[in-house]
Amino acid sequence: MYTSFLELCGFTPNEIRKELPRVKKAFGILKIEPEDVKLAEKRIQEIFDIKLEGIRKILSIWIKELLALVLAKEEKKKIVYAIMPSPAESYTAAMLASEDLYVGYPDYVLQMTMGALFNKLDPILEAGEKMGMGPGGAHCGLNKTRLGAHALGIISRGDLSLAWGVACDEGPKTDELIHEIFGMPVQYINRSQDSDLKEFPRINPRALEYLTGEIRRAYKRFGEVAGVKVTPDLVMKAIKLRTEFLENYNLISEIMRTDPIPLSQADFLLFHMITSVCIRDNQGAIDAARILYKELKQRVEKGIGVVKKGAPRVLWGNHTPVADPSITKMVENLGLAVPVSEIHYLISRIPTKVFDDPIKTVANRFFEMGITTSVTGRISDIINICKDWNLDGVFWFNHFPCRLIGTDAMMIKKAVKDQLGIPMLILEGEMYDTRIYNAQQMRTRVETFAQMLKMTKATKGKE
Amino acid sequence: MLTAGVDVGAVSAKTVILKDKEIISYYILPTGSDVTQIGENVTSNALMRTGFSLNDLDYIIATGYGQNSIPFANEAISEIICHAKGAIFLIPTARTIIDIGGQDSKVIRVNEDGNVIDFAMNDKCAAGTGRFLEVMARALDLELTDLGSVSLNSKNPCKISSVCTVFAESEVVSLRAEKKAREDIIAGIHKSIANRIITMGLQIGYENQIVFTGGVAKNKGVQKALEQELGTKIAIPSEPQIVGALGAALLASLSKTKT
Numbered sequence: 001m002y003t004s005f006l007e008l009c010g011f012t013p014n015e016i017r018k019e020l021p022r023v024k025k026a027f028g029i030l031k032i033e034p035e036d037v038k039l040a041e042k043r044i045q046e047i048f049d050i051k052l053e054g055i056r057k058i059l060s061i062w063i064k065e066l067l068a069l070v071l072a073k074e075e076k077k078k079i080v081y082a083i084m085p086s087p088a089e090s091y092t093a094a095m096l097a098s099e100d101l102y103v104g105y106p107d108y109v110l111q112m113t114m115g116a117l118f119n120k121l122d123p124i125l126e127a128g129e130k131m132g133m134g135p136g137g138a139h140c141g142l143n144k145t146r147l148g149a150h151a152l153g154i155i156s157r158g159d160l161s162l163a164w165g166v167a168c169d170e171g172p173k174t175d176e177l178i179h180e181i182f183g184m185p186v187q188y189i190n191r192s193q194d195s196d197l198k199e200f201p202r203i204n205p206r207a208l209e210y211l212t213g214e215i216r217r218a219y220k221r222f223g224e225v226a227g228v229k230v231t232p233d234l235v236m237k238a239i240k241l242r243t244e245f246l247e248n249y250n251l252i253s254e255i256m257r258t259d260p261i262p263l264s265q266a267d268f269l270l271f272h273m274i275t276s277v278c279i280r281d282n283q284g285a286i287d288a289a290r291i292l293y294k295e296l297k298q299r300v301e302k303g304i305g306v307v308k309k310g311a312p313r314v315l316w317g318n319h320t321p322v323a324d325p326s327i328t329k330m331v332e333n334l335g336l337a338v339p340v341s342e343i344h345y346l347i348s349r350i351p352t353k354v355f356d357d358p359i360k361t362v363a364n365r366f367f368e369m370g371i372t373t374s375v376t377g378r379i380s381d382i383i384n385i386c387k388d389w390n391l392d393g394v395f396w397f398n399h400f401p402c403r404l405i406g407t408d409a410m411m412i413k414k415a416v417k418d419q420l421g422i423p424m425l426i427l428e429g430e431m432y433d434t435r436i437y438n439a440q441q442m443r444t445r446v447e448t449f450a451q452m453l454k455m456t457k458a459t460k461g462k463e
Numbered sequence: 464m465l466t467a468g469v470d471v472g473a474v475s476a477k478t479v480i481l482k483d484k485e486i487i488s489y490y491i492l493p494t495g496s497d498v499t500q501i502g503e504n505v506t507s508n509a510l511m512r513t514g515f516s517l518n519d520l521d522y523i524i525a526t527g528y529g530q531n532s533i534p535f536a537n538e539a540i541s542e543i544i545c546h547a548k549g550a551i552f553l554i555p556t557a558r559t560i561i562d563i564g565g566q567d568s569k570v571i572r573v574n575e576d577g578n579v580i581d582f583a584m585n586d587k588c589a590a591g592t593g594r595f596l597e598v599m600a601r602a603l604d605l606e607l608t609d610l611g612s613v614s615l616n617s618k619n620p621c622k623i624s625s626v627c628t629v630f631a632e633s634e635v636v637s638l639r640a641e642k643k644a645r646e647d648i649i650a651g652i653h654k655s656i657a658n659r660i661i662t663m664g665l666q667i668g669y670e671n672q673i674v675f676t677g678g679v680a681k682n683k684g685v686q687k688a689l690e691q692e693l694g695t696k697i698a699i700p701s702e703p704q705i706v707g708a709l710g711a712a713l714l715a716s717l718s719k720t721k722t
Binding site: 410413423426427428436437441442444445447448451452455456459 | 528540541542543544567578579580581582584586587666
């Protein structure tokens with residue numbers, strides 16, 4: 001029953017033989033029925049470009065992450081949870097400390113698998129709502145996912161949560177709630193919040209020292225719980241490992257500059273999300289990126305694109321919806337080419353400054369993105385992306401419940417209009433919860449925006 | 464050249480027939496449940512007045528929520544684009560269009576060619592739309608068409624604080640229980656709609672001439688509230704409900720010319 005699904009997701013026959021018992025166990029815990037698997041197969045074929053081997057391979061990485069998450073306790077691992085937004089290197093270093101550890105981002109893994117692949121996220125979100133994060137309260141779907149997954153027993157109580165409160169307060173507050181209800185210990189990683197609006201791209205040395213100290217403190221607590229230390233060598237190893245993935249990811253990113261663009265952002269999301277989390281099979285992800293790059297190069301040589309050549313090109317503000325990639329497909333089907341999405345473009349930049357202390361390098365990397373420092377920093381990054389990619393407009397999928405990225409859309413729209421003279425469409429949505437919007441509801445606005453940009457482009461072409 | 468624009472909205476379906484860019488006929492019908500059928504009905508009714516048949520039409524553009532369910536249309540175009548074209552055709556000085564239809568409201572900025580340069584539209588909520596007024600008319604035991612004239616007698620509009628249709632209805636029921644004058648309640652409702660629309664449009668800004676279209680533009684009370692809140696006179700076409708269909712028919716003429 002699961003074989004065809006696993007084949008579709010890029011598992012080799014050997015991998016299928018090896019993983020099948022784990023798949024059965026994990027799907028049992030997740031209440032994934034045979035009918036759900038059939039529906040997922042159909043959904044995956046509709047949404048993702050599974051003709052591409054690179055896409056199938058990266059799907060297998062996500063399924064493996066789901067298995068590792070759900071079976072962590074049963075496989076006698078010590079469990080340390082991570083939350084977003086945070087630099088994946090910091091957790092990757094912890095993960096590398098021992099094979100007897102599970103370190104990972106439960107919410108992102110569930111979003112990418114139970115959401116994007118199985119379309120079975122709603123019961124998890126609803127369970128989170130029943131546990132205290134009520135509906136209509138503008139709570140982030142990621143946090144509801146974590147809370148709901150604990151409530152349903154899909155994931156085991158962690159031995160520790162290393163909760164980044166560096167850019168968002170609701171993430172650590174949710175883990176505090178999980179601590180109160182389920183008894184999971186939490187170590188907070190904080191920062192000094194007082195960034196000067198004119199500071200970016202200069203990094204405040206005091207904030208950098210503070211965050212470096214916080215990560216070090218978190219690693220100390222991690223050592224006490226896990227019984228293994230995160231050494232500077234491990235942090236260095238994590239940086240190198242992540243950098244190798246990013247180098248290959250960035251080749252794909254660069255090929256998206258071609259017209260017509262050879263890959264949908266719905267597919268690219270599968271790689272985007274790897275830039276944000278720590279995973280077990282890093283080499284597998286690197287290989288998948290290499291394979292995809294080769295496949296896309298062939299597409300470019302043949303002039304194959306997912307949107308018509310000459311289509312208006314837009315920046316996707318924030319990042320594309322995770323739980324429902326069909327929104328991304330709808331935007332592209334209406335004739336907008338989306339070569340780049342803001343957050344993942346920024347996350348994927350290779351660290352530019354390397355310190356003797358690798359922990360400081362990780363902390364510094366976090367501040368190198370305008371989005372984590374100030375609105376003006378974010379605007380500066382967005383303006384630079386639009387110029388660099390020669391874009392015709394900005395498509396803003398506003399993640400309304402977000403403390404970090406959900407409040408500055410109007411300021412960004414004004415800046416984009418004033419400084420670049422290009423329009424920006426703001427759609428209110430939730431990147432991690434499909435219940436409060438749908439593609440049809442957004443269609444008129446997206447369609448109008450696409451037609452508006454086409455007319456502008458046609459007029460410019462005549463001039 | 465003979466073209467048609469078919470605008471199948473959430474509440475009403477409209478067809479405009481143009482002959483050499485002159486309106487020769489139009490028709491309006493309630494949408495009902497069968498979108499495809501209503502598209503056919505409203506178009507055949509519009510054609511009936513002209514002596515032409517569907518086969519005589521050179522090009523047809525569909526718009527509105529039902530735009531993709533009109534099999535006889537040559538093309539489908541977003542209603543925002545169509546409204547802009549229609550409004551600037553009727554009122555060439557138009558630079559901002561406020562369109563309030565059955566279940567959505569829009570503020571559209573256009574240039575002198577009738578091309579959309581920016582727009583804002585309600586997303587999840589029906590407050591500030593024709594549907595909102597329908598619910599309020601029912602709560603007040605009035606016909607929808609009477610709301611405007613009744614509200615013009617108001618001396619002291621009530622404050623309707625809610626931005627949600629369901630909760631606003633409860634608020635109206637409470638105001639009735641407090642024996643507030645019906646005209647004051649309705650004027651308060653109109654003011655609440657005006658505030659909601661104006662706030663939505665602030666993200667793109669307003670520029671004169673402002674033109675008010677859509678079925679709700681027939682309501683003099685909403686017009687008055689909008690003018691008061693905006694501090695400027697707004698223009699209303701003689702038949703504000705057909706502006707989208709007209710724009711579609713005009714775009715059909717352009718498309719046909721290109722082919």
